[in-house]
Amino acid sequence: GNSVTQMEGPVTLSEEAFLTINCTYTATGYPSLFWYVQYPGEGLQLLLKATKADDKGSNKGFEATYRKETTSFHLEKGSVQVSDSAVYFCALSDSNTGNQFYFGTGTSLTVIP
């Protein structure tokens, strides 16, 4: 079946530190992969996505590369800011229907000045 395993949190970093949040997946087909972010009091917002192997999604300085050989989609940012403090969710969408999403548990990130 389909599933996502995401790095446990919480993660606390100093401003300008390098961020990696690990995400690996299991899928029966050829999924699309997503990172969603949830800021306090808000909904899940799409951060970036990749729809096929070796694609790199990027947005707001965040990047993630769809690695089929390691079934991974790790989120990275070179220099985090206080405003990046949020909960990050890795997710996959089944290739057959694009219907339901499969999420990881979410990783809470706090960036301190």
Next chain:
Amino acid sequence: EPEVTQTPSHQVTQMGQEVILRCVPISNHLYFYWYRQILGQKVEFLVSFYNNEISEKSEIFDDQFSVERPDGSNFTLKIRSTKLEDSAMYFCASKLAGGFSYNEQFFGPGTRLTVL
């Protein structure tokens, strides 16, 4: 920018009571979803809805749950007789269209349901 809205933000209820969670999807979207997240666990798919009927549902979505689109804007999740284990954050989502190219789902801020 259009967004998905949910009400209430927090609902407290007694075990055995019925609750209705409300969502207003983005206006031109055609696919609607409910997910839930029990504290500390994964966000789990409950149900998808298209063309006024359920298109897919998970094992969690048993006879205690139902969904409805009572008018052109609202999408509701009803839990008939709540149990303690229904305590969770419930997220509504909508999607513009079907097919592989349009598979981004837009999520609401969630309703936190607490069953006492």
